Amino acid sequence: ERGEKCPTKVTNQVFRYAKKAGA
Secondary structure: HHHHOOOOOHHHHHHHHHHHHHH
């Protein structure tokens, strides 16, 4: 929900965080 609002750069960070969390 944050990646949709944030730019691609931030989305990439969120995606990495989700991978670390194990989503």
